[in-house]
Amino acid sequence: MIREFGTSELWFVVSSARWTLALTLIALGLGGVLGFVIALARVSRLAPLRWLAAGWIGLVQGVPVLMLLFLSYYGLSLAGLDLPPLVAAGISLSFYASGFLGEIWRGCIQSVPWQQWEASAALALSRAQQYRYVVLPQAVRIAVPPTVGFIVQLVKNTSIVSIIGVVELARAGHLVNNATFQPMRVFCVVALVYFCICWPISLAARWLERRMHVGRAG
Amino acid sequence: MSVVRVEGVRKSYGALEVLKGVSMQVERGEVVAIIGRSGSGKSTLLRCLNGLEPIQAGRIEVAGHTLDSTGKGLRDLRKDVGIVFQSYNLFPHLKVGENIMLAPRVVLGCSRAEARARAEQTLAQVGLAEKIEAWPDNLSGGQAQRVAIARSLAMQPKVMLFDEVTSALDPELTGEVLATLEGLAQAGMTMLLVTHEMAFARRVAHRTVFMHQGLLHEEGPSEALFSAPQTAELRQFLSGGLK
Numbered sequence: 001m002i003r004e005f006g007t008s009e010l011w012f013v014v015s016s017a018r019w020t021l022a023l024t025l026i027a028l029g030l031g032g033v034l035g036f037v038i039a040l041a042r043v044s045r046l047a048p049l050r051w052l053a054a055g056w057i058g059l060v061q062g063v064p065v066l067m068l069l070f071l072s073y074y075g076l077s078l079a080g081l082d083l084p085p086l087v088a089a090g091i092s093l094s095f096y097a098s099g100f101l102g103e104i105w106r107g108c109i110q111s112v113p114w115q116q117w118e119a120s121a122a123l124a125l126s127r128a129q130q131y132r133y134v135v136l137p138q139a140v141r142i143a144v145p146p147t148v149g150f151i152v153q154l155v156k157n158t159s160i161v162s163i164i165g166v167v168e169l170a171r172a173g174h175l176v177n178n179a180t181f182q183p184m185r186v187f188c189v190v191a192l193v194y195f196c197i198c199w200p201i202s203l204a205a206r207w208l209e210r211r212m213h214v215g216r217a218g
Numbered sequence: 219m220s221v222v223r224v225e226g227v228r229k230s231y232g233a234l235e236v237l238k239g240v241s242m243q244v245e246r247g248e249v250v251a252i253i254g255r256s257g258s259g260k261s262t263l264l265r266c267l268n269g270l271e272p273i274q275a276g277r278i279e280v281a282g283h284t285l286d287s288t289g290k291g292l293r294d295l296r297k298d299v300g301i302v303f304q305s306y307n308l309f310p311h312l313k314v315g316e317n318i319m320l321a322p323r324v325v326l327g328c329s330r331a332e333a334r335a336r337a338e339q340t341l342a343q344v345g346l347a348e349k350i351e352a353w354p355d356n357l358s359g360g361q362a363q364r365v366a367i368a369r370s371l372a373m374q375p376k377v378m379l380f381d382e383v384t385s386a387l388d389p390e391l392t393g394e395v396l397a398t399l400e401g402l403a404q405a406g407m408t409m410l411l412v413t414h415e416m417a418f419a420r421r422v423a424h425r426t427v428f429m430h431q432g433l434l435h436e437e438g439p440s441e442a443l444f445s446a447p448q449t450a451e452l453r454q455f456l457s458g459g460l461k
Contacts, residue, residue: 119307124296
């Protein structure tokens with residue numbers, strides 16, 4: 001029996017965006033913390049830390065998100081650890097985010113001119129103080145555009161977790177389309193909801209960038 | 219008594235030996251100019267004095283702190299030795315006042331009020347009291363360099379090092395920076411300057427050191443050294459177009 005694409009179907013699609021948002025926030029939170037540690041390790045003076053971080057980044061970037069997802073869902077369940085799909089999805093997306101954010105932020109830290117390190121060292125700041133007061137504040141400004149670019153990618157890439165049965169935005173659209181067979185309407189709505197999430201993020205980034213450059217030329 | 223004591227310092231970058239056993243001393247309150255061709259090792263020597271470049275051999279003693287090839291005690295030394303660079307290197311994300319207050323606050327543990335007082339005092343000293351709320355990007359090169367000097371002075375160093383501080387400036391801006399340096403010299407600050415401003419070195423520095431191929435080639439009271447150079451290399455350098 002084919003259903004109409006009515007209010008309840010529309011609501012089902014729109015409300016399942018909460019899982020898209022939840023997964024994005026989880027990946028951003030956990031992946032962000034891990035990514036920050038990895039970025040610092042990547043520019044550490046201790047070679048083993050640098051290698052470890054480089055290895056992690058290489059691994060995460062070299063493997064499709066889908067494989068990270070399968071590994072944490074099916075792989076870990078084979079190992080006896082039966083994770084609910086949502087948890088497996090959260091973990092794999094966090095790993096994915098950590099690898100990319102780590103590399104993005106490594107670049108931002110390194111693009112702060114070395115003279116800033118030298119000038120702050122000459123003023124007797126410790127390494128931790130150099131990071132905290134001189135290098136990271138400058139790196140954060142540089143980091144806004146690429147980080148936001150990545151967050152927008154992340155929002156859209158959460159759709160991949162539909163494969164292990166998490167009903168987020170893309171999966172909800174799929175289910176409703178199966179019942180109504182009105183792909184144009186259904187997927188236009190899905191696309192519109194994605195747009196309504198991503199567009200404000202880009203706008204906020206532009207605003208943030210302007211705000212952080214108040215009083216500064218260039 | 220000597221504030222700076224350098225003994226047999228050697229420094230290499232890979233196979234290239236830049237300092238080949240340099241020894242010198244600087245007395246308290248003395249102003250010493252270091253001159254020489256590009257690549258003679260003069261900037262490297264200055265940068266070794268506050269540990270920005272590690273040395274391979276020899277010994278450096280500045281304001282009672284000893285540096286050797288192990289690099290220990292670096293931060294303590296840097297509290298007492300200020301350096302100003304050719305490219306100012308102000309912190310662009312901090313206003314002028316905050317640039318100056320940062321190190322006194324986080325390194326010396328000064329209160330905000332005390333750090334602010336130091337910023338006001340050192341800015342007045344370099345003639346830029348009104349710029350305390352300005353952003354570094356809105357300063358001219360000469361002003362930025364004077365702020366960099368004030369930033370160093372706020373740590374109340376015992377020795378100040380100046381690494382070609384006017385070389386990046388337009389000719390009309392070098393004057394204001396040189397005047398600031400001269401004021402410091404008259405106030406009794408112990409200073410080492412690497413410079414290409416020969417007239418300034420001759421007039422302000424008590425003593426001038428000529429470096430050549432990684433060694434101190436000739437040194438003496440500035441007036442005597444410039445008016446009667448003893449070695450052929452220095453004579454050639456002084457007459458050879460480098461202003």
